[in-house]
Amino acid sequence: MNGTSTGSEAAALIARLDWAQSPLGEANDWPQSLRTAVDIVVNSPMPMLLLWGRELIQLYNDGFARLAGNKHPGALGQPAHATWPELESFTAPVYDAVLGGQVRTFTEQPFVLQRNNRDTEIWLDLTYSPIRDEGGQVAGILVTAIETNERRSKTQELQQRSEDSLKAQHNSEQRLQLALAATDAVGTWDWNIGEDRFIADAHFAALHGVDPSDAGRLPISDYLNGVHPEDRGMVARSIKHCITHGSEYAEEYRLQHADGQVRWVFARGRCYNDQHGRPTRFLGAALDLTERKNTEQALRHLNENLEERVAQRTQALAEANLRLQNEMFERERAEDALRHAQKMEAVGQLTGGIAHDFNNMLTGIIGSLDLMQRYIAAGRSEEIGRFTDAAVSSAHRAAALTHRLLAFSRRQSLDRRPLDPNQLVVSLEDLFRRTKGAxxxxxxxxxxxxxxxxxxxxxxxxxxxxxxxxxxxxMPDGGQLLIETANSYLDGTDITTLEPVKAGDYVMLGVRDNGSGMAPKILAKAFDPFFTTKPIGQGTGLGLSMIYGFAQQSGGHVTIQSEPGQGTCVRLYLPRLHGTALQSHAPSHLGEAPMAMAGEAVVVVEDDPAVRMLVVNVLDELGYTAHQAADARTALPLLESDLRVDLLVTDVGLPGMNGRQLAEIARQYRPGLKVLFMTGYAQKAAERQGFLEDGMDMVAKPFSIDLLATKIRSMISV
Structure with a gap:
């Protein structure tokens, strides 16, 4: 119920009801169409009643609560026929017609209602309109009720003044009754922003001059063409502002039909974003105000007192609108505070998990180096081999975690190569057996x-x-773990994913267990970044979200099925590779890298002393002449001199002038100079393609000495 107004008594009652025990179910699980309809009802200045679902469960605003008399608040959340059995003979055929997609209107319909424990006769103008769900099916009925007792009393008073006055007013009274007979009606829309497909019901389409048979296939521009030219710019700006800032859309504007007829509507809606914060859907409803405006103009012509009452009512509505805007502002502030708190909680979860993992790895590195120093000082350098292995292993694990984080944020491009999925699973089977436990x-x-x-x-x-x-x-108490592969064809109808499925051939890799499983609320958040059920420090909450990001980068999909007590099955779908033979890629070793040829020289630019020392030492061992600099300013004199330079090796993120700018200037003095970039913050594949030119390459930190040596030799030899 995040859209209801906090200043409304009915909204507060709706928020407090235990909807889990009703046919509508838990409020947090309501469909968006129901949420939008409830938001319109509780924020409407007119009495409104919403009947939803097959049982016609009642939700209404403060205005309708006053009409309901002694039925309120017991009617809230109850089926309509159970609350109003005395009206069933009148309402049953009306509900049947509206659920079939029709609109029903009644003018000055008499009712006898209980107010203050006694029968009271009231007269109502009623409109019954269908409300559709996301699939375009009628899911509810919106009832607009306007009490006309005062209007009837005034009309009778005017009729009693004199026969002559009655005759003089006869024609205008007839026109008034015709206007009231076609009272307010509601139209709804659902705009798919990405596809620019504007789905509207027949009433909304007809209001905007669109053929109802085309109502689900046209862009929004076809509907804007029906807006009065003087109001069209205002409507377009308001929609854009709503999408950009996530604010509520509420506008009153005119429609101009082809025959010159002008109608008034009031539209209210909201933009909804996907899990990445991108705007995807814009939903809402429009109320036809034409007859109401015409009626108000005819109340003004009948009597000066009525004109004054209209002015007072307008002022009251303006004040109510101002209060509503203030309440919306306060609600947005509260929502911002909640989002900030949730973000800080997520950051805390993330940093706790990552700190736990990195502290373990740093312990392995620092402890091993400390022992190595102690052994060397004691003259036992021949025994330090196991400590160097432990330090290197921990460092590689830390590098792997960094690359996983970059892959999760899609800042790390994938090193794509053809591979056999079955061969990969077989190669990991021994690791899986050690990991699973006995x-x-x-x-x-x-x-x-x-x-x-x-x-x-x-x-x-x-x-x-x-x-x-x-x-x-x-499965803490044991169970069965199944790892499977299969060829699959997906057309988008056979699986449910967070993203649209591109039809084609995929390879499925699945992991299934028969463990504790997940409740629906947990399952719904399984792919959310930082979400974890483990204690702080024992999990980053990035596991499944990383898998989701990896699948998307690979052009594939991931699905998850789980039931409490039955287990969980996660399936990864990767696109089939056509027409490429699988190759073996054996790692290179330092001993295989050819030595430098006589006189070959390299300029190394790196602001980190330890990394600079490492690269220079590798070059010295391979026989290159190495010139080093800590930044671009120091490197430029070397590159602008007469020294022989066969290759420039530079970090990208240098202080001051960066490595890419340095390479650009160096090539002005040395056209065709080969450049090898080092970076600790790998870019996306698309960015890398635009970053590198001919004769340039890149190596991501941390890199092995073998890889660096082979890369340097291969670039100089080209």
């Missing part, structure tokens, strides 16, 4: 003739290992 049975079920895929092998290995660890943690 209390869990592992079963591997590989499909036959599995297609190759083109993806990052290390990222895929990490994704599968994450899923195995999650499955293990879900």
């Amino acid at each position: 209390h869990i049975e592992l079963k591997v079920q590989l499909g036959r003739d599995i297609w190759p895929v083109n993806t990052d092998a290390s990222q895929l290995e990490n994704a599968l290992l994450n899923l195995v660890i999650n499955a293990r943690d879900a």
Whole structure:
């Protein structure tokens, strides 16, 4: 109920009701169409009643609560026929017609209602309009009720003044009754912003001069063409402001039909974003105000006192609107504060988990180096091998975690290569068996003739290992873990994913357990960044969200199914690779890198002394002449001199002038100079393609000495 007004008594009652016990279910699970309809009702200045679902459950605003008399507040959340059995003979055929998509209006309909424990006769102008759900089906009825007792009393008073006065007013009174007979009606819309597809019901389409048969296939511009030229710019600016700032849309404007007829409408709506914060849908409803405005103008002509009453009512509505705007402002402030608190909670969860992992890795590195120093000081340098292995292993784990974080934020491009999914699973089977624990049975079920895929092998290995660890943690008392592969064809109808599915061939890699499973509320947040059910410090909440990001970068999809007590199944779908033979990529070693040829020289520019020392030492061992500089300012004299320079090796993120700018200036003095960039913040693939020119390459930190040596040799040799 995040859209209701906090200043409304009815809204407060709706918020406090235990909807989980009603046919509508938990309020947080209501469809967006119901949320929008409730928001319109509780914020309307006119009495409104919303009947929703097959049981016609009642939700209404303060204005209708006053009409309901002794029925309020017991009627709230109850079926309509159960609350008003005495009116069923009148309402039953009306409800049937409206649920069939029709609109029903009644002028000065008499009713006898209980007010202050006694029968009271009231007269109402009523409109019953269908409300549609996201699928375009009628899911509810919106009832607008205007009490006309005072109007009837005034009319009778005027009729009694004199026969002559009655005859003089006869024609105007007839026109008034005709206007009231076609009282306010509601039209709804659902605009898909990305596809620019504006779905509207027949009434809204007809109001805006659109053929109802085309109402679900046209862009928004076709509907804006129906807006009066003097109001069109205002409406377009208001819609843009709503989408840009996430504010509520509420505008009153004119429509001009082809025959010159002008009608008035009041439209209220809101823009909704996807999980990435991008605006996707714009929903709302429009109220036809034409007859009401015409009626008000005819109340003014009948009597000067009525004109004064209209002015007072207008002032009251303006004050109510001002209060509503103030309440909306306060609500937005509260929502901003809540979002900030949620963001800080997420940051706390993330930093706690990452700090836990990095502290373990730093302990392995620092402790090993400390022991190495002690052993060397004691003359036991021949025994330090196991400590160097431990330090290197911990450092590689830290580098892997950094790359996983960059991949999660899609700032790390994938190292795509063709691979056989079955071969990868087989190579990891021993690791899976050690990871799962002895209390869990592992079963591997590989499909036959599995297609190759083109993806990052290390990222895929990490994704599968994450899923195995999650499955293990879900089965503390033991169970069965199944890892499977299969060829699949997806057309978008056979699976449910967060993103649209591109039809085609995919390879499915699945991990299934029969552990504790997840409740629906937990399952709904499974792919959310930083969400975890583990205690702070024992999980970053990035596992499944990283897998989701990896699948999207690979052009694939990921699905998750889970039931409490039954287990969980996560399936990763990667696009099939066509027409490429699989190749083996063996790692290079320092010993395989050819030595420098006589006189070959390299300029190294790196602001970190330790990294600069490492690169210079590698060059010295391979026989290159190495010139070093800590920044671009120091490097330029070397590059502008007569020194022989076969290759420039530079960090991208230098202080002052960056490495890319340095390379640009260096090539002005040395056209065609080869440049190898080093970076600790890998860019997206698209950015890298625009960043590098011919004769340029890039290596991401942290890198191995083998990789650096081979890269340097291969660039100079070209």
